Amino acid sequence: MHHYNAAPDDISSVLSRRRRNFLLGWGQCLRYHIADDLLWPYIKERGCWSLAAALWLVAGLVSFLRTLTVSDPMWFISWILASAVLIAAAAWRKRSLRRALVAAFHRLLMVEGLFRGFLMKPFPPEIFRANFEVIKEFRDCQWVVNGSMRDTCAGAQLLRR
Numbered sequence: 168m169h170h171y172n173a174a175p176d177d178i179s180s181v182l183s184r185r186r187r188n189f190l191l192g193w194g195q196c197l198r199y200h201i202a203d204d205l206l207w208p209y210i211k212e213r214g215c216w217s218l219a220a221a222l223w224l225v226a227g228l229v230s231f232l233r234t235l236t237v238s239d240p241m242w243f244i245s246w247i248l249a250s251a252v253l254i255a256a257a258a259w260r261k262r263s264l265r266r267a268l269v270a271a272f273h274r275l276l277m278v279e280g281l282f283r284g285f286l287m288k289p290f291p292p293e294i295f296r297a298n299f300e301v302i303k304e305f306r307d308c309q310w311v312v313n314g315s316m317r318d319t320c321a322g323a324q325l326l327r328r
Contacts, residue, residue: 176266181273190277193217194284217281220274223250 184190193213200206210218227250230242258267 176269178269178272181269181276185276185280190280191284191287192280193277194281194286195289196284197281198285198289216274217277221278221281224275224278
């Protein structure tokens with residue numbers, strides 16, 4: 168699928184997406200679907216990019232805390248080296264170190280948006296009022312259903328509700 172928009176290849180475009188709250192959607196959708204049966208199909212369909220990055224950052228935080236408590240920096244150094252290998256692989260695939268670093272920064276902001284969207288208070292439904300304009304009034308309605316003309320306004324009444 169191609170979405171005909173500018174890919175976030177620049178730090179300014181990634182930051183503008185964050186500023187316009189585009190990255191909150193993942194967390195909001197997870198919060199909305201956590202109570203129904205659509206959570207796992209949603210995660211499967213959308214992919215686990217934010218969740219994988221969140222788990223990677225949690226692993227880094229755990230390794231850092233282990234380094235502080237045990238005074239053995241091996242776990243944190245291993246996590247840093249693995250992160251460097253992943254960024255190098257992304258740079259190889261994207262043919263640019265700058266684009267790989269922007270993608271890593273974008274993933275970091277996606278995780279931040281995941282947590283902010285998940286933890287934010289939902290908006291009340293009254294905020295989303297319908298804003299429409301009636302273009303044509305139906306008085307003597309005629310519409311075709313399976314090739315036969317119907318003289319009823321039932322369809323127009325449904326539109327007015």
